[in-house]
Amino acid sequence: MRNMKIDFGLVAKLFGTPTYVYDAFTIRERIGVVRKVFKGFDFTILFALKANNNPVLLRLMADMDVGADVVSPGELVASHRAGMRPVLWNGNGKTEEQKCFFLEQGFDLLSIDSIEELEMWQDTAIPRLLRVNPNVDARTHPHISTGLKHHKFGVDIEELEKVAEKIDGLHVHIGSQVTSVEPYEAAYSRLVRACREFGLHTLDLGGGWGIDYNGEYLDTDKMREMTSRVFSRFDGKLLIEPGRFITGPAGFLLAKVLRVKKGEKTFIVTDAGMNDLIRPALYNAHHRIRILEPAGPAVSCDVVGPLCETGDKLAADRILELPTAGSLLVVEDAGAYGFSMASNYNSMPLPAEVIWDDSGPVLIRKRQTIEDMYSNVIGP
């Protein structure tokens, strides 16, 4: 289990581009980091499948005793395929049909999003955690910040008293890509106090740990220091729901340069676009670009996809050594919210997924075909 250098040229040769490539070593290493932060406490890691649902990656996690945080029947199926336990069902839009499906397929823990939802679960024995909104500002992108009162998730912490006896624990998730410890400390401290007050012994801490897209990230040593302090006063079981933190830095979007277009501005046009990775367009997210075979001087340029849309950008105003047409580049830290948010925009098939483990590259999701894309059409 050592860090093998990924041979992206080999991956491209074997499986084409665009392709998501995951480094198994990094996934295992990141799970280790999470463990270190909570060492000494009674805790379980539940991987948030919304970051990545590839069953092969999930199986690798299950083999390390990682459970699942799922939000839909589709994610439940993937978690079962991978053999993940326990499985927690999370989300603010659970339906009666989904409830039947989940009960039939089996799961272990529930996060209840609203007082209204509590009624839906009166007849089941599955442990219930109530998602509370601690009214803490996670200071992240507004789309992925979730802990403020005006957000759609969870119950105001002041309302806890009314329902404390109907629940088995609490759940909090303040947002995604959080890079400072302080909002966590504020939220966790409130939740620990609430658990003590109402005699609750299960506390789901959510996820959201910020990764190093561009120099800013959550300091896990500081997290360790904080958790030691805050949870010394907590008697019970902790759950942690990392997603991006585990697979984000382990994933790369491998693309081929189609052409370098020079004009008023320089564009590197690749065969990967916002259909494959929407984060730059959707969140104005920064992903580092690695030119694998630089051939020209470093200049300021945009890295764009092949789609007919100006928003189809992977990176803007970067200083990069120019590649030539036909060479490769990778978009880094693309292992979370990459494939899982990919679309068929511009009628582009979904990319392939490959894992790189000790034994080299293995295809874990075939590239979608055009026939696949239209397989559900009823018509000409």
Next chain:
Amino acid sequence: MRNMKIDFGLVAKLFGTPTYVYDAFTIRERIGVVRKVFKGFDFTILFALKANNNPVLLRLMADMDVGADVVSPGELVASHRAGMRPVLWNGNGKTEEQKCFFLEQGFDLLSIDSIEELEMWQDTAIPRLLRVNPNVDARTHPHISTGLKHHKFGVDIEELEKVAEKIDGLHVHIGSQVTSVEPYEAAYSRLVRACREFGLHTLDLGGGWGIDYNGEYLDTDKMREMTSRVFSRFDGKLLIEPGRFITGPAGFLLAKVLRVKKGEKTFIVTDAGMNDLIRPALYNAHHRIRILEPAGPAVSCDVVGPLCETGDKLAADRILELPTAGSLLVVEDAGAYGFSMASNYNSMPLPAEVIWDDSGPVLIRKRQTIEDMYSNVIGP
């Protein structure tokens, strides 16, 4: 061919939710409006498949002699299934593999995006239009504005002289959801002058006509007046590439209300989310919401999806009469860039598509299943 009122309740009962519903009458009507704007000129409508690629809708257009503007092999396949002619291949990321595929499958017209790309097509007899960048500000969302010099599309108009003898016509597209005639007039006038100067007799005007999402839209009477004037000095064939203008107002995203969540803020939670319709999250786009069975007083609220993400909004701060759980609502003007940008985010299967024609509702794309979603996985 009269305007039938769509029975959304029936559609939900027959095909479930979330479902895209298209009104055939509106599609035909909108094609008629485009025709009126160019009446008297030699013109062809090429529907931009990136707005919507459902082959049944495309067939309906083909039956009205509408051709296709395609940007990928996937779109070419859909245009052929529907029998659309002529087919124009557009885009800034054409590859050699795609070239082979297109030549094999057959197509009629080319839009060339760069001087570099011209070389790729020296050996073919397919008429070549050069996309020029007229440096006109379309004054629309930065993601979908395309006609400025710093955008990735087209060749600066000043460079035309160098390559005029290698091409058969010009192509311009200044952006999407453009709501004023002036930028069109500026761009078209420049292009007509250039055609006269270089003896070119085919002019592709692109699309981008803004629709009435929220009160502002392109005035087609003014467009008619403008085209009569500008093209009176043009001798040749016009091509027009509407996408959104034709299918946008014809499409509805039908969703079920899962619950109404009251707190500091009121949320209507539906079973349709940003996975089904990403425009509100991606472009901050406004779509009108129609509550089909209002049951409470009108209050300010957000309409949100079931996904675990704050950005999962269909509408923000709307005054709506509150529905009850289990009732229906529709998101209007969702027939363009709706299904075509849908994803499996949160492992949600793609929605169904239904057409409403004289004979009532017909399923034209089955809802994706969970099995479909994982069908390309190689692993557990």
